Amino acid sequence: MGNKISDERKKEIIDGFYHLSKQNGIENTSIAKIGKHLGMPPSLVMHYFPSREILISNLISFILERMLLIYQPMLAELEEQNYADPHTFVDRLFSRDWNLLLDDGVFYSCYSLIFRNKRIKNEYRALHEKLRENLKEILDRDENLEDKDTELLAEQIFVVVEGAYYYLSMFDDPEVYEQKVAIFKDQVYELLRKNEVLSS
Amino acid sequence: MGNKISDERKKEIIDGFYHLSKQNGIENTSIAKIGKHLGMPPSLVMHYFPSREILISNLISFILERMLLIYQPMLAELEEQNYADPHTFVDRLFSRDWNLLLDDGVFYSCYSLIFRNKRIKNEYRALHEKLRENLKEILDRDENLEDKDTELLAEQIFVVVEGAYYYLSMFDDPEVYEQKVAIFKDQVYELLRKNEVLSS
DNA sequence: CGATATATTGAACGTTCATTCAATATTATA
DNA sequence: TATAATATTGAATGAACGTTCAATATATCG
Numbered sequence: 514m515g516n517k518i519s520d521e522r523k524k525e526i527i528d529g530f531y532h533l534s535k536q537n538g539i540e541n542t543s544i545a546k547i548g549k550h551l552g553m554p555p556s557l558v559m560h561y562f563p564s565r566e567i568l569i570s571n572l573i574s575f576i577l578e579r580m581l582l583i584y585q586p587m588l589a590e591l592e593e594q595n596y597a598d599p600h601t602f603v604d605r606l607f608s609r610d611w612n613l614l615l616d617d618g619v620f621y622s623c624y625s626l627i628f629r630n631k632r633i634k635n636e637y638r639a640l641h642e643k644l645r646e647n648l649k650e651i652l653d654r655d656e657n658l659e660d661k662d663t664e665l666l667a668e669q670i671f672v673v674v675e676g677a678y679y680y681l682s683m684f685d686d687p688e689v690y691e692q693k694v695a696i697f698k699d700q701v702y703e704l705l706r707k708n709e710v711l712s713s
Numbered sequence: 714m715g716n717k718i719s720d721e722r723k724k725e726i727i728d729g730f731y732h733l734s735k736q737n738g739i740e741n742t743s744i745a746k747i748g749k750h751l752g753m754p755p756s757l758v759m760h761y762f763p764s765r766e767i768l769i770s771n772l773i774s775f776i777l778e779r780m781l782l783i784y785q786p787m788l789a790e791l792e793e794q795n796y797a798d799p800h801t802f803v804d805r806l807f808s809r810d811w812n813l814l815l816d817d818g819v820f821y822s823c824y825s826l827i828f829r830n831k832r833i834k835n836e837y838r839a840l841h842e843k844l845r846e847n848l849k850e851i852l853d854r855d856e857n858l859e860d861k862d863t864e865l866l867a868e869q870i871f872v873v874v875e876g877a878y879y880y881l882s883m884f885d886d887p888e889v890y891e892q893k894v895a896i897f898k899d900q901v902y903e904l905l906r907k908n909e910v911l912s913s
Numbered sequence: 914c915g916a917t918a919t920a921t922t923g924a925a926c927g928t929t930c931a932t933t934c935a936a937t938a939t940t941a942t943a
Numbered sequence: 944t945a946t947a948a949t950a951t952t953g954a955a956t957g958a959a960c961g962t963t964c965a966a967t968a969t970a971t972c973g
Contacts (some may be wrong), residue, residue, distance in 0.1 A: 518940085518950070538829055540740040543930060554952055555931080564932065599894030614829060625825050627883060628818030629738055633732025638883035668893070669900050679963095683838035693868070698871050707903075718920070743960060754922055763960065848960080860968085 523561050525551060527575045530568060535616045539623070541570070573633055574622050577640045579615050584647055597651045597656075603701050607672050607694055617682055645671055657709040666708055670701050725751060725759050726774050730768060735816040739769070739823070773823050773833055779815050784847055797851045799858075803901050806874050807894055817882055823902045844870055857909040866908055870901050 529551045532594035533542040537544040542543040544565060560570040587605055592595040645667045652663035684690045728828040729751045733742040744765060748755040764766040788803055827834035845867045852863035877897040883888045 521857055522950085538826075545930075547759055554954095555954075556933080557951060559932065564930090612926085616828075618825060621821065621825040621828070624879075625818060625821040626738075626817075628821070634885075641880060641883060663897065668896060672873055672876035672880055672897055672900070674873035674876070675879050676874070679875050680823075680841060680872055683841060685834075695866065696868060697872055700872070701776055703907075723922085726917075745959075745961085754924095755961085757921060759962065760920075763962090 519561065519694070522557075523571075526558055526568075527562055527571050529615075530572050531619060532570070533577060534622070536617045539572070539619065569623075569626075572619075573636060576615065576620060576623055576635060580620075580640060581643065583611060583614055584644070587651075588647060591651055593655070596654050599648075599651055599655055599705055600702065602648065602651055603670070603674075603698065603705075605705070607677070607698050617678075621682075640672070641698070659707075661708045666704060669704055673697055673704070675700050717781075719761065722757075723771075724899065725760060725773050726758055726768075730772050731775060731816075731819060734772070734819045734822070738774070738818065744768070769823075769826075770832070772819075773826075774818050776815065776820060776823055777836060778821075780840060781843065783811060783814055786842070787851075788847060791851055791854065796854050799848075799851055799855055799905055800902065802851055803870070803874075803898065807877070807898050817878070821882075829893060841871070858905075861908045866904060869904055873897055873904070 526547060529547050530542060533546055533550055544558050545555045546556050550556075554577065557689060558568075584605075587597055587602055627637050645664075648667040648670060649663045650659050652661075652666055658666070664681070674697075677694070681690060681693060681697075684693065727749060729747050730742060733746055733750055744758050745755045748758050751758075758768075762771060783805075787797055787802055819889075823833070824837060827837050848867040848870060849863045852858050852861075852866055858866070874897075877894070881890060881893055881897075884893065
């Protein structure tokens, strides 16, 4: 259905935008630089994304899609086996695989735009609500959590995860980093434990 | 001791930079615009802040100082009475007074710079560690928490607060906002309760 | 007061920016 | 193959950018 060349070019341009933003920041990545990076004139970039604003808007969609991708394997498992271990999910949330798929610098740069752009804010909120719904589904399938307020629990777990990511980004020393990750992971485990029916 | 005019001008310029960044974002606030806003030529701005980088660096110091200011009244109380109620402190952490003193958009914009600038990262980390130390002092003075790992507890409390701020920024509806604040506040209370010696 | 330092001005620099446009090449369609 | 649609080029635009500089005003101080 959709135009092939057009779609590929668009993807290529957003990829390039993301790549350069990772290195130099969004604010230092111009249309001209994207063009040069991809070996095309800036006018071609603008042919596909008629303004810088639209370009940024598409970068954000790209980033949010990537973020969902991180959860894909876990959700596939849930679909297949009709069950996924919440603890494994939490482990994955705290794993650094994350960073391979999504640059935190670009992510938070885009995040900071929510304060001046309502559409971006809505997109970000929708993503975060989706993440919570995913977790809720996993929790709902766990018999240890039967009849518990899994929506609340998902909310509480994610707020720890998100706070942890925010805070941990300030630490480079792997040892300190891992030690702190362990603390926050425990904090989430504790939330689960508190809700679980004793079964052993 | 220090030069009066110079200091006042510097303060004035950073104030203006902050003001305009709040409206249009840091990335859209140029030296020329700051000058125009304050009725001075851009060359005067650069006389006090020889490069844009230095200007941004000073804006960040300004922001981090403001953030510490928010805790001032609480810490003054601690100093005076050698005690401050942790629950009151938590309430204050979640109060929206915050937003009056510090714009979240500017704050997170600057935060996103930590990923490409080590000095900024260190400044941010130092601030966050200071915040935790402040809370630890409060917790240490509370007899219900005697002999507890208050450092750990402070870390766990702040990670919820920071995650909450990150997440709550996506919600405009005051009703939804307040409902979620209540959840996260409870989550922190629960952390305190878990550690408190039963005394009633 | 005279000298020295600081504050302030305004013009100018070259560069980069986002964006436009008309011309040309390529591809799809009839 | 003729025609229409799309892709691509390259040159050009004016505006805004950060930064420099020499000149002038004002304050400081011996």
